[in-house]
Amino acid sequence: xxxxxxxxxxxxxxxxxxxxxxxxxxxxxxxxxxxxxxxxxxxxxxxxxxxxxxxxxxxxxxxxxxxxxxxxxxxxxxxxxxxxxxxxxxxxxxxxxxxxxxxxxxxxxxxxxxxxxxxxxxxxxxxxxxxxxxxxxxxxxxxxxxxxxxxxxxxxxxxxxxxxxxxxxxxxxxxxxxxxxxxxxxxxxxxxxxxxxxxxxxxxxxxxxxxxxxxxxxxxxxxxxxxxx
Ligand SMILES: C[S@@+](CC[C@H](N)C(=O)[O-])C[C@H]1O[C@@H](n2cnc3c(N)ncnc32)[C@H](O)[C@@H]1O
Numbered sequence: 001x002x003x004x005x006x007x008x009x010x011x012x013x014x015x016x017x018x019x020x021x022x023x024x025x026x027x028x029x030x031x032x033x034x035x036x037x038x039x040x041x042x043x044x045x046x047x048x049x050x051x052x053x054x055x056x057x058x059x060x061x062x063x064x065x066x067x068x069x070x071x072x073x074x075x076x077x078x079x080x081x082x083x084x085x086x087x088x089x090x091x092x093x094x095x096x097x098x099x100x101x102x103x104x105x106x107x108x109x110x111x112x113x114x115x116x117x118x119x120x121x122x123x124x125x126x127x128x129x130x131x132x133x134x135x136x137x138x139x140x141x142x143x144x145x146x147x148x149x150x151x152x153x154x155x156x157x158x159x160x161x162x163x164x165x166x167x168x169x170x171x172x173x174x175x176x177x178x179x180x181x182x183x184x185x186x187x188x189x190x191x192x193x194x195x196x197x198x199x200x201x202x203x204x205x206x207x208x209x210x211x212x213x214x215x216x217x218x219x220x221x222x223x224x225x226x227x228x229x
Pocket of ligand 1: 014015061062063064065084085086087090111112113114132133134135136147208209210211
């Protein structure tokens with residue numbers, strides 16, 4: 001879409017910018033370490049150069065406070081991760097964790113993930129895309145804001161490598177079934193579960209902050225893993 005079209009037909013976004021304030025520690029990272037961890041959404045990058053090595057690239061959309069992304073990056077030092085989040089205090093929190101753990105295999109975009117995927121990620125380049133606990137947009141009139149919709153699945157397929165995977169998790173049953181239906185009709189994706197439905201949480205996915213809150217409230221959790229065929 002050209003910039004003129006983008007202005008004439010504003011996209012329905014999957015987020016509203018939350019107002020939460022950054023803590024002193026998060027703000028210090030935002031002020032002092034931004035360029036070390038964050039990429040400029042207006043620039044084009046060669047990610048092998050950014051990370052200083054060639055390694056499978058995993059994108060996490062909407063990492064929240066980044067605790068599960070930092071844990072995954074620590075557990076998988078052989079992988080490169082791009083985290084994308086619009087909530088700035090969350091970006092500050094992830095930077096703090098990356099500094100504390102001394103991790104250099106995560107870079108961050110503070111931007112709309114859809115725009116980053118569309119404009120900054122090469123086609124057939126991603127080994128995996130993670131979407132953990134996307135905003136569920138409970139009310140029917142808000143369902144159009146859910147990030148997983150047919151246009152998102154098309155974008156995903158375009159950006160994944162052959163055999164690359166998409167892993168989503170949600171604690172909202174209606175959204176889980178909605179995602180299952182939307183992903184299952186895509187001919188280019190194959191469900192990794194034995195019965196073409198949901199998967200048990202794999203060991204590599206830590207519990208996220210949002211998930212832990214849901215579990216305390218008695219919510220269920222549904223994981224979906226599809227690979228590009
Ligand atoms: C419900 S929270 C879950 C956060 C985290 N994944 C977790 O499980 O704790 C969803 C997050 O996705 C982010 N988000 C929603 N749409 C986004 C988009 N298009 N681009 C980047 N971040 C987005 C929101 O800002 C929010 O932090």
